[in-house]
Amino acid sequence: MFDVYLIKKSTYLTVLSLLIASSFSAQKPSIDALANSVMNLKVFDNMQNRHLAIVDSFSNVKGVQAHFYYIDTLINKSKRAGDQQMEGISWMSKGNLFLGTGNNFNSIESFMKAITIFEKGQYHSGLCNATTNIGNTYFYMGEYEKALTYYKTAISHCKKIPQSNIHLNAKLANLYNNLGSVYCSKNDIVYGKTYFSMARAIWTKTNDSLSLAYVSNNFGQIFMDAKQFDSAEVYYKRALNIKLIKGDLSDKADGYKSMAALYSNMKDFKRSLENVKMSLTYLDTNIYSRPLSHCYAILNGIYHEMKDYKNELRYFKLYSMVNDSANSREKISSITKMEMQFEFSKIHLADSIKSGEEIKLKDAKISEKKQQSYFLIFILILTVVALSLIYSRFKLTKRQKIIIEAKNKEITDSINYARKIQHSSLPSEKYIQKELGRLKD
DSSP states (O other): OOOHHHHHHHHHHHHHHHHTSSSHHHHHHHHHHHHHHHHTTOSHHHHHHHHHHHHHHHHHTTOHHHHHHHHHHHHHHHHHHTOHHHHHHHHHHHHHHHHHTTOHHHHHHHHHHHHHHHHHHTOHHHHHHHHHHHHHHHHHTTOHHHHHHHHHHHHHHHTTSOTTOTTHHHHHHHHHHHHHHHHHHTTOHHHHHHHHHHHHHHHHHTTOHHHHHHHHHHHHHHHHHTTOHHHHHHHHHHHHHHHHHHOOHHHHHHHHHHHHHHHHHTTOHHHHHHHHHHHHHTSOTTSOOHHHHHHHHHHHHHHHHTTOHHHHHHHHHHHHHHHHHHHTTOOHHHHHHHHHHTTHHHHHHHHHHHHHHHTHHHHHHHHHHHHHHHHHHHHHHHHHHHHHHHHHHHHHHHHHHHHHHHHHHHHHHHHHHHHHHHHHHSOOHHHHHHHHHHHHO
């Protein structure tokens, strides 16, 4: 087994040196050699570690064109060698590269290709990663329900990975963190915090400091949204400090971007500008990407608040250019059609049902307090309604009793009055006796 740190260090130096070449065509032989260095290792774990080190190195030196060429080369080589796992992982890397540049359509297409390859060999670890990344893509697109479906599908694949797999807990923690992000985006903070805490517990146990930075950033976002800026700053700074030591260029850019967004919300525009400009130093401004779009949006907002309309217009135009470039590649209907083409709807439907059963207990525990609150509210409402009905019935009964008593009195009075009239119209008994006696005589 190779030392991963040494692999990454030597690979970074190799990639850096080849990218210094005068032209892209001059770089190709060296990039071909990198792909060969992966395929020649034979042992899959070593191949994967080498490949991931190369991908990380390209990410750190902003070599996007060379990065794409390397991945395409590796896809072709692994396909010719009949290595399904390596071919699937290569398509995964390509999808992630598309995702990083804001090309969601090609990102999902690449992940779908990885899925069809992984399915042939029932590589559940690869299927877990691919469905996770499709969930990520839908999350960035704001399609939260679809993101939840794919994340839960990924959990079902993760449960099928042998327990001996050293990456199993890391995959689960990543999925919990992703679920937390989706629920927070849906303003369900209870679920969000719960899943973030589940992820943090695993990463703390495995001492994964960079992943802890990600979840720390997520907690910072929760506090910022709640206008609890002091707490948000603590979490964001903690995340940034780790990313500056452990993270790649995108991690560092994201750390500074989060700080910039926080200070902008705090109306501290000086510090916001400092941080967003630091974020831009880690981004390739020639590549239209989601992080670049976020930075331009922050700058546009800052200059608007500062009434610097010239710069506000400048960054609004840049923001629009980035978004227009990304949106022109977005075709949701094409993505849906592609899902049908790969028959993935059948896969994720079955897996979603199964995964839904597997995580039902977790979700039930999380929602238990909510259900108790809802039950108490329901009982309270039911009690109020019942009391209202009883009171209304009491008033109705009382009103009916009064009406009946009034009617009875009216009838009694009528009878008495009639009796008086009758008595007044008849001759008296004394008069009748007198007349009868006279008739006898």
